[in-house]
Amino acid sequence: xxxxLLRKGEPEFVVKTFRDLGLNLIAVNAEERFFKALRGVRxxxxxxxxxGRVFVEVFEEEAKKIGAxxxxxxxxxxxxxxxxxxxxxxxxxxxxxxxxNLRIIEPLRDLYKDEVxxxxxxxxxxxxxxxxxxxxxxxxxxxxxxxxxxxxxxxxREANAIVEEEIERAKLRPWQAFAVLLGIKTxxxxxxxxxxxxxxxxxxxESTDGMTANAMNVPFEVLxxxxxxxxxxxxxxxxxxxxxxxxxxxxxxxx
Amino acid sequence: xxxxxxxxxxxxxxxxRTLKEIGVKAEIIENTTPVGEIKRRQFAGIIFSGGxxxxxxxxxxxxxxxxxxxxxxLLGICLGHQLIAKYFGGEVGRGKKAEYSLIEVEILKENDxxxxxxxxxxxxxxxxxxxxxxxxxxxxxxxxxxxxxxxRRLNTESCQFTGYSxxxxxxxxxxVRRSTETSFHSAKFSCDLKKERLEFRNDFV
Numbered sequence: 001x002x003x004x005l006l007r008k009g010e011p012e013f014v015v016k017t018f019r020d021l022g023l024n025l026i027a028v029n030a031e032e033r034f035f036k037a038l039r040g041v042r043x044x045x046x047x048x049x050x051x052g053r054v055f056v057e058v059f060e061e062e063a064k065k066i067g068a069x070x071x072x073x074x075x076x077x078x079x080x081x082x083x084x085x086x087x088x089x090x091x092x093x094x095x096x097x098x099x100x101n102l103r104i105i106e107p108l109r110d111l112y113k114d115e116v117x118x119x120x121x122x123x124x125x126x127x128x129x130x131x132x133x134x135x136x137x138x139x140x141x142x143x144x145x146x147x148x149x150x151x152x153x154x155x156x157r158e159a160n161a162i163v164e165e166e167i168e169r170a171k172l173r174p175w176q177a178f179a180v181l182l183g184i185k186t187x188x189x190x191x192x193x194x195x196x197x198x199x200x201x202x203x204x205x206e207s208t209d210g211m212t213a214n215a216m217n218v219p220f221e222v223l224x225x226x227x228x229x230x231x232x233x234x235x236x237x238x239x240x241x242x243x244x245x246x247x248x249x250x251x252x253x254x255x
Numbered sequence: 256x257x258x259x260x261x262x263x264x265x266x267x268x269x270x271x272r273t274l275k276e277i278g279v280k281a282e283i284i285e286n287t288t289p290v291g292e293i294k295r296r297q298f299a300g301i302i303f304s305g306g307x308x309x310x311x312x313x314x315x316x317x318x319x320x321x322x323x324x325x326x327x328x329l330l331g332i333c334l335g336h337q338l339i340a341k342y343f344g345g346e347v348g349r350g351k352k353a354e355y356s357l358i359e360v361e362i363l364k365e366n367d368x369x370x371x372x373x374x375x376x377x378x379x380x381x382x383x384x385x386x387x388x389x390x391x392x393x394x395x396x397x398x399x400x401x402x403x404x405x406x407r408r409l410n411t412e413s414c415q416f417t418g419y420s421x422x423x424x425x426x427x428x429x430x431v432r433r434s435t436e437t438s439f440h441s442a443k444f445s446c447d448l449k450k451e452r453l454e455f456r457n458d459f460v
Contacts, residue, residue, distance in 0.1 A: 077268050085265055085307075112272065211269055212379045214357060248381040249355035 001058055003051070004031030005139030005153060008161040017129060026066070030058050031150075038141065038148045044255035047148065048089045051138045060101050071102040077112050078210050079137075087251065092137055112209035133164075133176045134210060142253045146183035155236050156181040159200050162229045167204065170222045175207035177216075179230070180243075180254045188238030190231075197238035200230055204242075205252055213247040257281040258298040260315055262306030262334055265381075270302060270332065286313030290321060300328040303335025309347070309384075312338055333382060343390035350385040362397045369397075 002011040011027070018025040037054050041047050059071055079090035108116055113134055120130035136142040143156050159179035167177040180201040188195035202223070207213035227240035243250070257274060261267050261283050274281040281302075284293060293301075293314075303315050312334070319342045322329055331339040337347045360376045362369050380399075389395070 077272075081265060081268055085263065087265070110268075112269075115272075209269070211266065246356045248379065249353075 001055070002027070002029045002031055003034045003055070003139055004150065005034060005051070005141045005148070007135065007140070007164075008157050017126075026062060028058060028062060030054065033058065035148070035150055040147065042146050044142075045089055047141055047255065048138050051141060052089065052092070055137075056100060056102075063102055069103055070105050071100075072105045072107070074108055074116075075106040076108050076116060077110060080109065081211075088255070090137055112211070114209050133174075133178075136253050138255075142255045143178060143180045144183070145181065145254060152181055152183075155198060155234055156200075158234050159230050159237070162233065163202055163204070163226055166222060166226045166229065167218075170219065172204075172216070172218065172222070174204045174216050174218075175210070175213060176252055177204040178202075182241075186239045188231075190238060195238040198236050199239045199241065200234075200237050201241045201243050201254070202226055202230075203252070203254075205247070207247075207252070210252065211247075213252050215242075215244045215246055218242075256296070256298050257300045257302060258293060258296065259283045259302045259304055260286050260293075260313075260318070260335075262286055262304045262312050262315065262338075264305035264307075264333065266333075267304040267306075270304060286311075286315055288314065290314050290317045293318065294321075294325065298327060300330065301325070303329070303331040303338055305333030305335060307334075309334065309338060309341070316342065334384075337384055337386055340386040340390055340393075343393065345386050345390040345393070346388040347384055348387050349383055353383040354380040354385075355382075356380065358399060360397055360399055364394070364396045366396050 011029075015025060015027050034051065034054055037050050038047065041050055056071075063069070063071070073092045075090075075092045080093045082088055083090045083093035108119075111119070117130045121127075140153050140156050140160070141148045143160070144152050146152075156179060159181070163177050163179045167174060180203060182199045182201055184199050185196050186199050188197060204216040204218050205213040206216050223242055230240050231237055257279060259267060259270050259274075259281050267283060271281050271283055301318065303312070303318075306312070315335070315338055318325065318329075319339065329339070331337075341347045356379070357377055358380045360378050362372065362374045362376070376397075
């Protein structure tokens with residue numbers, strides 16, 4: 001399902017990967033539906049719940065068309081632990097509506113991401129799939145503070161792609177590396193002209209299982225290159241910050 | 256089989272995972288489970304998990320009241336540690352400042368539980384409350400600062416750090432694995448972290 005909140009090139013990557021594996025994949029474009037449902041929603045928890053609800057609505061519709069009875073989810077331990085603890089509603093747990101016309105199957109429920117990767121490796125799943133960085137269920141919406149709209153998603157998507165590219169170029173292997181649109185404007189000076197533009201935060205963390213994480217000691221040159229590229233290639237941004245907080249106390253994603 | 260009593264902590268399930276990794280069978284038990292039922296299961300040891308509030312420890316207090324009757328090792332982690340300290344007459348309250356993130360713990364006294372574990376540990380802490388004064392007859396085994404309290408008495412042990420919440424490198428060595436397991440069974444434990452400034456090393460676990 002393309003929620004409109006996926007990373008750059010991601011819908012194409014996913015579709016190709018599954019079809020190459022010979023699986024009968026149905027790809028649904030639900031971008032407009034998600035953006036419509038998210039209009040005016042600013043609260044992080046409400047955002048997650050809206051996304052969870054639309055997810056299920058679309059799945060239910062598609063399931064009806066093909067007579068599917070089950071919804072198999074990749075829920076892992078941190079999803080239900082953090083949802084139950086009220087830390088955040090992961091879309092596949094706390095974000096799900098109470099009434100659901102599909103039976104849920106969650107074979108990975110008691111595993112953490114590192115264990116899932118071991119399992120995937122054992123099963124012969126390609127590394128390009130199991131080695132991918134974790135990505136939140138609500139997608140880029142969790143990386144936009146405030147309202148989610150196509151314009152803001154475009155900004156954060158470009159910034160995310162730059163962070164990922166530069167991290168790969170530097171041959172670093174963090175747990176996650178991404179950019180967040182903070183939704184605050186700050187003053188800059190660009191080409192002798194005053195700028196008053198968006199601020200982007202970069203978050204790069206190391207972790208074993210996502211339950212704790214430390215901000216990565218990324219070489220300063222790499223951070224500088226990321227900042228340079230973001231402000232040069234995304235005209236709406238004039239400032240880039242690096243998040244140095246660990247989890248706990250902060251979570252990895254901002255929302 | 257070890258019982259992990261669920262006090263709604265973020266790391267309860269990770270205690271279970273860590274025990275699984277070192278080959279110790281464990282089961283997470285809701286803290287609302289009647290104590291008689293827990294007793295009937297004849298667990299080899301009980302762990303009180305961490306959690307958000309001493310108001311939500313369910314039947315843990317009843318387990319403490321009957322702990323001699325249980326006659327098995329009891330380990331408290333984080334909130335579990337505070338609970339044990341409080342029950343035996345220690346004082347628990349809000350710290351001068353909260354402690355979140357990676358910190359260092361120094362083991363002051365050898366103990367079965369620390370066999371094969373480095374004297375200085377890097378652990379995750381995530382708490383606002385702390386043990387302000389130790390119960391009588393308890394002994395300090397490890398600490399974070401000069402002013403720490405820590406607990407050990409009879410079969411009751413506890414530690415403040417979100418124990419087992421990080422998976423340190425040393426546990427991957429086979430030799431150490433065995434000794435960790437052994438030490439867990441004897442469950443002689445306890446330590447606390449307090450007040451000192453955070454001392455970060457660059458080599459994050």
